[in-house]
Amino acid sequence: MAEDIEEQLVCLLRSKKFSLQLDETLLQDNDALLMVYVRFRRGTELTEEMLFARRIKTDVTGLSIFEEMKGYLREKNIPAENITACATDGAACMVGRYRGFIAYLKKPVPTVFTVHCIIHREHLVSKNLGGRLQQTLSHVIQVVNFIKSSPHQDLLFHQLCEENGEEFRNLLMHTEVRWLSKGNCLQRFVTLWDSVVTFLPSAERQKILEAKGDIQQDLRIRGGYVPGVTADNSERFINA
Numbered sequence: 001m002a003e004d005i006e007e008q009l010v011c012l013l014r015s016k017k018f019s020l021q022l023d024e025t026l027l028q029d030n031d032a033l034l035m036v037y038v039r040f041r042r043g044t045e046l047t048e049e050m051l052f053a054r055r056i057k058t059d060v061t062g063l064s065i066f067e068e069m070k071g072y073l074r075e076k077n078i079p080a081e082n083i084t085a086c087a088t089d090g091a092a093c094m095v096g097r098y099r100g101f102i103a104y105l106k107k108p109v110p111t112v113f114t115v116h117c118i119i120h121r122e123h124l125v126s127k128n129l130g131g132r133l134q135q136t137l138s139h140v141i142q143v144v145n146f147i148k149s150s151p152h153q154d155l156l157f158h159q160l161c162e163e164n165g166e167e168f169r170n171l172l173m174h175t176e177v178r179w180l181s182k183g184n185c186l187q188r189f190v191t192l193w194d195s196v197v198t199f200l201p202s203a204e205r206q207k208i209l210e211a212k213g214d215i216q217q218d219l220r221i222r223g224g225y226v227p228g229v230t231a232d233n234s235e236r237f238i239n240a
Contacts, residue, residue, distance in 0.1 A: 009038075009049055010076045016040045019085035020051075021117060022069070022094070022101065024060055032056040034068055062093045066104035085113040139211040140189050143196060144171045146204060161195050168192060190215075 018040035025033050036051045052072060058064045073080055086105060088094035094101045095116075102114050147157050148171065161169045172188045189196065197205055 006052075009051065010078060012040065012042070013038060013051075013076075013078045013082060015082075017082050017084045019087070019113075020069075020083055021087040022065070023089060023117075024056065024065060024091075024093070026060075032060045034065060036069065036072075060093055062096055062100040062102075062104055065093060065101045069101075069105075070108075080108045083109050083112055085115065087115045087117040089117055136211065136214045137186070139208060139215065140186060143200065143204065143208055144173060144185065144189065147171055147196070147199065148173065157195070157199050160199055161192060164195050164198075166192055166195055171196070 018038045021037040021039070023035050025035070032055065033053060034056050035053045037048060038051045039046060039048045041047070054068060054072070056064055056068055070080070072078075083105070086102065088101065092100060095114075097103060102112075105112055146153075148154050154170070157171070158169045168188060168191060170188075171192060172185045197208065200208060
């Protein structure tokens with residue numbers, strides 16, 4: 001089924017203009033993984049799909065990333081000229097003037113429009129927030145870690161969420177190295193706020209209630225540029 005879905009996507013890309021979004025990341029076994037997404041117009045709507053995810057067998061350089069991308073396009077008979085734009089992070093292997101991926105891509109596709117991925121920019125901004133906002137996030141992380149400190153605790157919280165008819169049953173862990181982590185962690189925390197407050201022992205509950213004002217302020221500021229924090233969730237939490 002997966003191969004059939006990929007083939008349908010490839011057939012579309014052979015005859016359509018599309019944009020790329022690339023990211024490479026280092027896995028725990030020190031292998032590099034290249035992920036490529038495509039966006040194109042289907043009828044009156046913009047469609048975004050994952051094109052492929054492949055391990056890079058050589059060193060992670062602009063040339064090796066380009067060769068991996070070029071090899072896939074050649075293998076699937078997708079014309080490189082169909083690429084209209086490309087978004088990457090600001091790593092040297094991507095945007096290096098002479099040896100970055102973009103530099104190599106512009107040789108066969110000189111008219112390609114390139115942009116620094118907005119999600120990566122959001123991540124860079126969120127790493128340099130003021131001390132108060134970082135302290136607010138630490139309140140949330142402490143509560144998440146407390147609830148997930150043991151399988152038994154996590155199971156009890158899961159059962160409470162079921163009893164309360166919550167949309168989700170688990171809180172999400174936070175990690176600095178993932179672009180979407182801050183927004184996803186905070187979004188889930190806000191969504192499950194009522195169950196979180198009910199679950200905490202009195203001392204911890206008092207601490208998080210006292211921090212609610214700071215978390216509200218954090219939501220107003222982060223909500224503008226940290227992915228995952230929606231207006232509906234923010235309003236629900238603020239009015240709780």
